[in-house]
Amino acid sequence: MKNIIIASTSTVHGSGTLEYILPELKLFFEDANEILFIPYARPGGITHDEYTAKVNDAFSKIGKSVKGIHEFENPKEALQNAKGIFTGGGNTFVLVNQLYKNDLIETVKAAVNNGTPYLGTSAGSNICGLTVNTTNDMPIVYPPSFKTFGFVPFNINPHYLDPDPSSTHMGETRETRIKEFHKFNTQPVVGLREGSWLEVKGNSIILKGELNARVFEYDKAPFEVETGTELNTLK
């Protein structure tokens, strides 16, 4: 049975890495003393080692140790043996590129579909959707495909930002961008505000956290859903 947390962000303003969600993660990773970490998204370009050390610090607060997938000679075997997997944020294109380069897409999918608990934040959440066509990141590398895990039957837009009516900036708002996405694609998009996450258990997909999420469906007006809403009817 799938067991996944798809979180908008690793860090909410004014608090440490994963701090807002650590109580939840203690239960989620109950049966995993060691978490297998996928550091490929390299936020700010930091190395895999640096990123893993940072995440290890955060997880040590709930008594878990963290090992980076780059430390294993055989990353496929590491995924197959993992008791819990975490993919952190950074640049979605860099992350996806590295997953394809190391031929790990299908291995992660198989492990997670078999029930290995998976936590994603930001870029690590983006890849839980059907494609990365709704990432906010800059396309600093060119991956061989935009297709990703498809753990949920829609796309994710993490760090969802509401339009700022006072802005004089002429760049597109997030809502405009997602509307443009729907001129070329039909799957729904769930905009997750910071501090929100989706809890996926088998076929159930429930919005968690304090805030509403914004749902964009093809050829419909976008709408708000409250925390606690079951989203498994989106498709």
Add this chain to the structure above:
Amino acid sequence: MKNIIIASTSTVHGSGTLEYILPELKLFFEDANEILFIPYARPGGITHDEYTAKVNDAFSKIGKSVKGIHEFENPKEALQNAKGIFTGGGNTFVLVNQLYKNDLIETVKAAVNNGTPYLGTSAGSNICGLTVNTTNDMPIVYPPSFKTFGFVPFNINPHYLDPDPSSTHMGETRETRIKEFHKFNTQPVVGLREGSWLEVKGNSIILKGELNARVFEYDKAPFEVETGTELNTLK
């Protein structure tokens, strides 16, 4: 001799399409009564016809008519015969995808390198750089390549936005994103603020408009350049 205007935006806040730059364009397109417009970036997903009509309205104020490239049976021939070319903003991925699909990259390059005046705004400016790896747009379609015209020996970041020190949003700033780009790429990036443009004449590349631009070079601290600065030494 190349003759290009690479503008950050088509529209500055509180003014009509191209209004801020129309006096400049009247001179720039002096020898072109009709402008060939490339509407492929489809801002907000509008059709090629709708976009062309909007741009035609703007150019009519300086006595020019506009014809969309999609109106021609043979778009390559249209480019070869054009007296002036304008590529408007919208979604960079959609634009690049369509240029590749219609096999027009080399044809535009040849025309512009032969001296046909070319105006780009926003997405239409992004493609004047080496690649679109520094676009701000959402990757709503997957183009066959990120390589573009390379009219200047660096990348462009249009709509350049300074970091907002008061923001509580945890998404990356533009500067962070460009720094991440330089973990994987070495070419310089010129961040063009709204209302700024680059004037390319042969080998000269001069910053125009009222504002400074921000230049990011590989492995160096970013720096400001004043309007009027010659940028052809960047590489």
